[in-house]
Amino acid sequence: MYGAMVLADLATPDATSGIWDWSYYLAQKYAGMFFQATLMTLAVAVLGTLIGFLLGFLVGLVNTTKIQKEDFILKKIFFVILKGIVMIYVEVFRDTPMIVQGMVIYYGLRQNDIMISTFAAGVLVTVLNTGAYMGETVRGGINSVDAGQEEGALAMGMSHFRAMIHVILPQALKNVIPEMGNTFVNNLKMTSVLNVIGVSELFLAAKTAGGTYYKYYESYIVISVIYFILCFVFNRIFALIEKKLKGREDYELATEYLDGE
């Protein structure tokens, strides 16, 4: 380790230099590029997860909506079609690899004269992928809220929609937040496949940096460390959030109302 520190400050390592010397050298020389790529990775993962999550909520909502026998006929038809579309979307995205989806969407759109940027295509693929998986999670989150919660709201005079907004979804959201954290960290790693459509994220940066000196192994060691730190830190942050969400175990007795009871 001591040797590495000294060597790195010197000129380019040579054929006799070890892996760590080269890794350290590449990390220093391409610090700017790796930093930009880290930001790009984060941007795609954050946007993809957030928007994907909204999409997942819509999918979950559609999937948990029950068509009632006594519903208006147009409403029935609308929901049957909507449910069909959602089902096809979810199946297609769950049953094909993300790397292939990226190619199909990016080149497909460009061939049809929609000049989408690589960044936008990367975010789009992540969103669609996240949405397809989160839909199931959200459905589970909604279904795990006791049916009595909605009945309590309905019996008060609330509509199904408002019961969803005020009573069911807040509880469902709490149920799915741990999964949201997992999905985000997973997306951080999955952005690496977007190098195939030229999104300048960490994997592409490593490929570029490694290519210059023909030192791929060392270059990927650099981004391994970056991925590890990112994922490790975010996992800890989400664990903290989860703990916070559990709330306090105790409550304050309103002693001013204790009299006469």
Add this chain to the structure above:
Amino acid sequence: MGEAIIKVDNLVKSFGDHEVLKKIDFEIEKGEVVCIIGSSGSGKSTLLRCINHLETPTSGVVKFHDVEVRNTQRSLSKYRSEVGMVFQSFNLFNNMTVLKNCMFGTRRILHLSKEESWKRAIRCLKQVGMAAYINARPSQLSGGQKQRVAIARALCMEPEVLLFDEPTSALDPEMVGEVLKCMKELAEKGLTMIIVTHEMEFAKNVSTRTIFMDDGYVVEDESPDVLFVNPKSPRTREFLSRYMEAKGA
């Protein structure tokens, strides 16, 4: 004879091929406390749930002040805000504190001011002896406490009729008393109530009318003095004697 608040005409409810309610006629006037008794599966809870349309009747009508309750959101919302319901499983909103549970309906559905809504919540919670717990969450309360909060929540809407669906069936025995005491006080204050219950002593002492249901029919609809002491139908007699036996054992 006063005017009926709720009138049920020819109500039929089937789940698939199974007919749970068979042509029920029933009405309740202001100030009445009607207890519905009967064995499990006799259709008493379904009748109660049909009354506020949590189950849509297969045929027949429910009338509120002589106006048919239609199956539209607007009609149902208005009706349900005037006919409260207390459930066996409490159904307090788990994402809100006791106070928010009680203020929710008056704020969001009746659109009262915050002050008015707060005053009502405190008043109703005091009535059931739960005002000290305004900051607690439902998960932090015992079953009896939850049910008392649920009653307060329903009272906040100032309903004309309050429906109780086996309010003590999910409670530990030592907590049944506190909830029944609450309900008795409400009856004494003149609140109109329909109570589905297995608590025969309560039905006998508190109700102004008792209905015995069996196999989807209203078998007997009488004052409790008659129904419990001198039931007309052999089926009622059998049910009550079975109940007394179980209790004696």
